Amino acid sequence: MADKIKDKKIKGVASTKETTGVEGTEAISQVGEVKATEAVGAVQGTGRVKSARFKTQIMSREERMKLMSMIREEADKMCEDGGLSSSQREIVKSAVIMAVEASMSSDEDEDAATKDRKKGTPGKTPQAKED
Amino acid sequence: MGCSEGRIRDAMKAHTKEDEILSLEAANELVLEHQGWAESIARSVARAWNMDWQLDGLDGAAMEALIFCARRYQPNRGVPFKGYARRRIHEASTEAARKSKGWKRSLAAMPAAEQRAREISADLFNIFPELRAGELPDSGDAKGDMRGAVRQLLMGAALLSAREAEEQASPEELLDYKRMVKIVSSLEEVHQLLLWKVYWEGFSLRKVATDWETDGLNVIREHKVLLTYLHKSLAVGRGVLTRPKVRPGLRIVASTLKRKGVKNPFAELSLP
Numbered sequence: 001m002a003d004k005i006k007d008k009k010i011k012g013v014a015s016t017k018e019t020t021g022v023e024g025t026e027a028i029s030q031v032g033e034v035k036a037t038e039a040v041g042a043v044q045g046t047g048r049v050k051s052a053r054f055k056t057q058i059m060s061r062e063e064r065m066k067l068m069s070m071i072r073e074e075a076d077k078m079c080e081d082g083g084l085s086s087s088q089r090e091i092v093k094s095a096v097i098m099a100v101e102a103s104m105s106s107d108e109d110e111d112a113a114t115k116d117r118k119k120g121t122p123g124k125t126p127q128a129k130e131d
Numbered sequence: 132m133g134c135s136e137g138r139i140r141d142a143m144k145a146h147t148k149e150d151e152i153l154s155l156e157a158a159n160e161l162v163l164e165h166q167g168w169a170e171s172i173a174r175s176v177a178r179a180w181n182m183d184w185q186l187d188g189l190d191g192a193a194m195e196a197l198i199f200c201a202r203r204y205q206p207n208r209g210v211p212f213k214g215y216a217r218r219r220i221h222e223a224s225t226e227a228a229r230k231s232k233g234w235k236r237s238l239a240a241m242p243a244a245e246q247r248a249r250e251i252s253a254d255l256f257n258i259f260p261e262l263r264a265g266e267l268p269d270s271g272d273a274k275g276d277m278r279g280a281v282r283q284l285l286m287g288a289a290l291l292s293a294r295e296a297e298e299q300a301s302p303e304e305l306l307d308y309k310r311m312v313k314i315v316s317s318l319e320e321v322h323q324l325l326l327w328k329v330y331w332e333g334f335s336l337r338k339v340a341t342d343w344e345t346d347g348l349n350v351i352r353e354h355k356v357l358l359t360y361l362h363k364s365l366a367v368g369r370g371v372l373t374r375p376k377v378r379p380g381l382r383i384v385a386s387t388l389k390r391k392g393v394k395n396p397f398a399e400l401s402l403p
Contacts, residue, residue, distance in 0.1 A: 055266050067277065074281050078365055084289060085307040087244065092288040094248035099255040099284065102179035102225070103262040105171040 064104065071096050151205045158201040161212060168213065169197040169220050176224040180249055182233050192227030196220040214264075221263040222256075229253055251291045257335055258287050269355070279359070286358040286365075290315075290330040297331075314364045316397035319377050321385035322357055325350065327396040349380035 059067065075093035078084055084092065153161065170184075173193035177184035184190055200216035228234055241249075259268045267280035293308035315326060328334045334342075340350040360375050377385045 067281070070278060070281050071285070074278065075285055078285060078289070078362070084311070084365070088289070088292060088307045091244050091248050091251065091292055092285055094245065095251035095255065095288040095292070096281070096284045098179045098248060098252035099259075099262055099288075100267075102176045102252065102256075103221070103265055105168075105175040105265065 059104070067100065068097060071100065151207055152202065153204060153206065155202075158198075158204070161201040161204065162198055165197060165201075165212065165216070166194070169193045169216075172217065172220050173224045176221065176228055179252070180228055180234075181237065182228055182231070187231040187233035188227050189224045189231075192223040193220050196223035217265060218260065218263040225253060225256060225263075247292065247295055251288050251295070254291050254333075255284065255287060257333065258291075258329060259284065260335070282362045283355065283358045286362045287330075290326065290361075294331050311361065311365060312397060314361060316395060318357070318374055318397075319385065320393065320395055321377055321381055321388055322353070322375065323395050323397050324388060324393060325353060326357060329354065331396070343381075343384045345380060345384055349378060353378055353381060 072093060075089050075096070078092070079086060079089040152158075170190060170193060173184045173189040176182075177187065177189050182189070196219045197216060200212075200219055204212055204215060206212075256262055261268055267277065268283050269280070289308075289311060293311060296308055315323060318326075325339060328339050328342075329336060336350045336354055337347050340347040343350070356375050356378075360372065364372050
C-alpha cells in the first residue's frame with residue numbers, strides 16, 4: 001500500500017487564475033490590559049408590572065359582576081357634580097357595558113358552540129330575541 | 132382534543148422552514164380546532180347587542196375571519212394563534228353585526244337612548260382596540276387598577292356621545308355636554324386637535340400618529356393623559372385643575388401646528 005502511494009507523484013500545480021494583493025495592514029497601536037471580572041450579583045425578584053391590562057376574556061363570573069358594578073358606580077360619580085345629565089349618563093353607562101360585554105367571551109359560550117355543532121342543531125345566544 | 136392537537140403538531144412539523152405559513156391541511160386543522168372559540172366571540176358580540184349570532188350573520192363572518200387567519204398564520208413567529216386571530220375575528224363579527232338587517236331593524240324598534248348607546252359602544256372599539264383582544268385599556272396608572280380603565284372607557288364614551296349630540300344639532304343635549312366641551316376647549320391646541328381627530332373625525336390613534344409623523348406611543352399615551360384629566364376635571368366640579376402639558380414627543384407637532392395656524396376646533400363649536 002505504502003509503495004503504491006510512493007509511486008504516485010504530484011505532476012504539477014495548476015496556477016490560480018487571479019489573486020488580489022493585500023493592500024496593507026495597520027499596526028495595533030495599543031493594547032489595554034484585560035481587567036479581572038467581578039462577581040455577578042444575585043438576581044433580585046421581579047418588580048410589579050406597571051399598568052398591567054385586565055383581561056376580560058379570562059375573568060370569572062364574580063370578577064365580571066364586580067367590573068359591571070364598577071362601571072355603574074363610576075358613571076354615577078361622573079354625574080354627581082353636574083358633569084353629565086342623568087339621561088346622558090345612562091347612554092354612556094350602557095355604551096361602556098355593551099362594549100365590555102361584547103369583548104368578553106367565556107368558556108361556557110365555547111362549550112355551547114361545540115355542543116351545538118355536535119348535535120347539528122345550532123343554538124341561539126341566551127339573551128337573543130326571536131324575530 | 133388531544134388527538135387533534137397531535138395532528139396539528141405533526142402537520143406543523145411537516146411544513147418546511149422556507150414556507151412560513153402552514154400547509155392547507157394544517158390550516159384546516161387549526162380552523163376545526165378553533166371553530167368553537169371563534170363562535171364564542173361571535174356569540175358574545177351578539178349577546179351584548181341583543182342580536183342573533185346566526186340570523187344576523189355573525190357566525191359566518193367569524194368563521195371567514197378564522198379561515199383567513201389560519202391560512203396566514205406563521206407559527207415560526209412564536210405568537211399563539213388565539214392571540215393572533217382574536218382581534219380580526221372580533222372585528223369581523225362587529226362589522227357583520229353593524230351591516231346586518233337585524234341592526235337596522237332593531238334600531239327602529241328600540242328606544243333612542245339604547246340606539247345611541249349601541250352606536251357609541253361600536254365606536255369605542257375603534258378608540259380602544261385592546262377591547263377586541265379581550266382586554267381593558269391600559270389605565271396608565273402605576274397601580275394598574277381596573278377603575279382607571281373603566282374611567283377611560285366612560286370618558287371616551289362621553290366624548291363620543293357629545294359628538295353625536297353635536298351632529299344631531301340637538302341644543303338641549305349639547306347643553307348637557309357644555310361643561311365638558313368647555314374644559315376640552317381650554318386644552319392646548321395639539322390636545323384639542325388630537326381629541327377632535329379621534330372622536331369627531333373617527334381616526335384611530337395610530338392614524339393620527341402617522342399623520343403627525345410621530346411615534347404611535349406618543350399619541351396613545353397623551354390620549355390616556357387627556358382622558359384622565361377630563362375625568363378628574365368633571366369629577367372635581369367647579370374646581371380648576373392644571374391642564375396637562377404637551378409631552379416632549381409631541382412638542383414638535385404642537386409647534387408645527389401653531390406655525391401653520393391650525394384653529395382650535397372645539398373653540399369653534401357653537402354651544403347654546
